[in-house]
Amino acid sequence: MxxxxxxxxxxxxxxxxxxxxxxxxxxxxxxxxxxxPKFMLSGLSGMAFKFTVHEKLLPMSVTAYGQWGTEHRRAVDNLGxxxxxxxxxxxxxxxxxxxxxxxxxxxxxxxxxxxxxxxxxxxxxxxxxxxxxxxxxxxxxxxxxxxxxxxxxxxxxxxxxxxxxxxxxxVMIPLQDTVLESLRLALEDWETPHKTLPDLSLGSGRLAYSFLIRALQQGGFDSYGAIYILESYMTSRIEISAYLQEVQSVLPGLEEVQHLYAKLVEGLRGPFAAAISEKNSGKLLMQVQLPSLCSALKKALELEERAMQQVTKISGQYPDRKRSTLPRWGAHTAR
Structure with missing residues (x-):
């Protein structure tokens, strides 16, 4: 042969x-x-929820969501x-x-x-x-x-x-289990301020909002990176809303989470579209629109905080063996 x-x-x-x-x-x-659809893979894997921002809005923010070996394995594991x-x-x-x-x-x-x-x-x-x-x-x-x-x-x-x-x-995993784990992955991302320690120049989860808003208000940021981060963020929140719309009946209480993300997306569409203009030379960030955009992002932060509080309630109703079971050899012992 x-x-x-x-x-x-x-x-x-x-x-x-x-x-x-x-x-x-x-x-x-x-x-x-x-x-x-792709939004289902993005949601079930938990990738849609990952949000990291460099303090100067460098474009590398979009892929700096943690140690890839851990982040990607957990995402794909949840797909079976x-x-x-x-x-x-x-x-x-x-x-x-x-x-x-x-x-x-x-x-x-x-x-x-x-x-x-x-x-x-x-x-x-x-x-x-x-x-x-x-x-x-x-x-x-x-x-x-x-x-x-x-x-x-x-x-x-x-x-x-x-x-x-x-x-x-x-291997096939029950949809309820996959959805529940995707929410728990989202919650971990939301509550972990720095996913790439010891580097503190990158903020994740709720802290990413603070880094983004502060940079837009203070100036001196990477313009290309700002547009890339904003577009990636907007795409991911649209994906989350579509994903939750599809699976909201799987877990009690998930309808409220979906409602909050749908409201978040709707509130951002106008300010987002006004802030990024397409010219022959490429995309430009409209400085005069940044105050309105920052105001919309602050409201989005509040809505996502409420959504994650609801996710915490949903998660607490079910056992979490992945995070409550100590490995056979302990968490930090040599193997």
């Missing part, structure tokens, strides 16, 4: 949500591992899907060895008909390879064009780290 020299999978990634969510959705739907997350720092002496192993793992996954998530940056999808040319075919979701990554350049980018993920089979 001759060795395969390449494969190209029919995968289509489209940037609409967080890049990880967009890439995961493309990979899973192409493999028949997830059915339904097997995940292997491979990554590290490119400056490490061992990078070359890890790179060679990862290249083989990507090809093996593609041979099984499963595309891979890949940090370009941001996250994209590896959907094929050519052994003769020693290249991977990559989509970033922004255009329909394929990018090419040489095997020798795999993992190398302008950030100091590399990351690649492979998915496997799926």
């Amino acid at each position: 001759s060795k395969r020299t390449g494969v190209i999978l029919d995968v289509r990634m489209q940037r609409e949500s967080k890049s990880f969510t967009d890439a995961l959705y493309a990979v899973l739907t192409a493999a028949g591992l997830f059915e339904g 899907i097997f995940l292997v997350d491979d990554g590290g720092r490119t400056r490490h002496d061992s990078f070359g060895a890890y790179q060679r192993i990862a290249i083989d793992c990507v090809k093996q996954s593609l041979d099984r008909g499963l595309a891979c998530l890949y940090w370009i940056p941001e996250f994209g999808v590896i959907h094929g390879y050519d052994e003769d040319d020693r290249v991977f075919y990559v989509q970033d979701g922004w255009s329909g064009e394929t990018q090419y990554v040489l095997y020798d350049n795999f993992g190398l980018n302008f950030t100091p780290f590399w990351d690649c993920m492979y998915v496997g089979e799926r």
Whole structure:
């Protein structure tokens, strides 16, 4: 039997949500591992609820929602899907060895008909390879064009780290359990002010609102980053509202949470549209509209705080074995 020299999978990634969510959705739907709209995957995985803002509104805020190994594994675990997350720092002496192993793992996954998530940056999808040319075919979701990554350049980018993920089979989890866990993940994100300690320049959850509003009021922020953060935030809150609309009958009390998020989205639409203007040169933040936008964001913060208080009540009605059961070897002992 001759060795395969390449494969190209029919995968289509489209940037609409967080890049990880967009890439995961493309990979899973192409493999028949997830059915339904993207907002359902974003909600069930808990990714829609993640909100982090740098104090200067740097664009990296959108992907700086925590330690990826933990954040992504918990998100995909809640979908019942097997995940292997491979990554590290490119400056490490061992990078070359890890790179060679990862290249083989990507090809093996593609041979099984499963595309891979890949940090370009941001996250994209590896959907094929050519052994003769020693290249991977990559989509970033922004255009329909394929990018090419040489095997020798795999993992190398302008950030100091590399990351690649492979998915496997799926087990079915009752919808009520998945929805409940997505709410608990959301609550953890909301109540954790700094997800990337010891760095205190990034605020998460409710603190992200304070960082965003303060920067918009004081000025001196990254304009591109501000627009990117605002658009990502708005998209995620629309996703949350749509997700909760779909699952609100699954848990008693969830209708109130959905109502609050729907009200939040409706209150932001006008100020948001007025604050970001599209010109021939690109998108611009309208300075004169920032006071109105900040006022709307303060109201959104109040609504989301009320929503999370309701989530806390809902969560408290059910046992939480993931957070109340001590691991066999303890939480911090060596294994």
